[in-house]
Amino acid sequence: MKGIFKKREKNFTSNEAESNLDVILDVEEGGIYHRQLQMIDLTKKDLIMLKQIKPLVEENIQEIVEQFYENLDHEETLIEIIDQNSSRERLKKTLTNHIQEMFNGKIDTPFYQARIKIAHIHFKIGLQPKWYMGAFQDLFNSLLKILDKGLPDKEVFQQAISATSKILNLEQQLVLE
Ligand code: HEM
Numbered sequence: 001m002k003g004i005f006k007k008r009e010k011n012f013t014s015n016e017a018e019s020n021l022d023v024i025l026d027v028e029e030g031g032i033y034h035r036q037l038q039m040i041d042l043t044k045k046d047l048i049m050l051k052q053i054k055p056l057v058e059e060n061i062q063e064i065v066e067q068f069y070e071n072l073d074h075e076e077t078l079i080e081i082i083d084q085n086s087s088r089e090r091l092k093k094t095l096t097n098h099i100q101e102m103f104n105g106k107i108d109t110p111f112y113q114a115r116i117k118i119a120h121i122h123f124k125i126g127l128q129p130k131w132y133m134g135a136f137q138d139l140f141n142s143l144l145k146i147l148d149k150g151l152p153d154k155e156v157f158q159q160a161i162s163a164t165s166k167i168l169n170l171e172q173q174l175v176l177e
Contacts, residue, residue: 012052012156014045014163023047023105033112036173042107046163051105053160056150057143058100064142065092065099071138078131085125099139102167115174122175129176140168 013019025044027033037043057064069088072078082088098118101111122132143164151157 012049012153012159014049014159019048019052021048021051021105023051024108026108036170037107040166040169040173042163042166042170046166047105047107049159049163050103050167053147053151053164054100054103054105056146057103060142060146061096061100064139064146065096067142068095068135068138071135075131075134078127081125081127102171107170112174115171119175119177132176133172136168136172140165 023044025037025047027037069092072082082091101114144161147157147160147164151160
């Protein structure tokens, strides 16, 4: 397994010219979304890195999602919210898709529209920002563990963590608005 990661990692680049990956950063110059991205220095380089580590995330997605829901057991009110509005099984599927989408290397109008919808849903079910933020940290903890294991090259690991924390921060900016 390690060998596969090593081979994959050797070709990693955050340089757009060197990468043949198709990433999209489509926001209006000077608009609010552009300014929010500038604030956290999220650039196409980060999207390239996210797209490169997507396979690693996909390989471990089940573990990430299981851990996410186990973690919610710490707070009984969250389990009540889920039982009243949905089910663990249903949410596991939506979360699995959502996490993988974060690594698509694409930030455009549909990306923003989907997050606005998720924000409305969470507002409607009464999910408090403190629990939402806590759940994000749990996601970050899981991703950190996976990237640490899968990316032995320190420089690549650092770039991957930086890009991952930026995309999670953007998600939080949008959903907690
Ligand atoms: C719905 C993501 C935290 C409860 C959703 C959906 C997504 C999502 C993608 C589906 C939206 C749709 O149907 O289009 C996330 C992310 C979270 C998070 C990324 C944090 C990292 C939580 C937490 C709870 C929760 C902590 C605990 C109560 C729900 C419920 C729904 C939902 C009950 C479904 C509502 C319905 O089906 O109408 N979430 N969620 N979410 N989420 Fe979250």
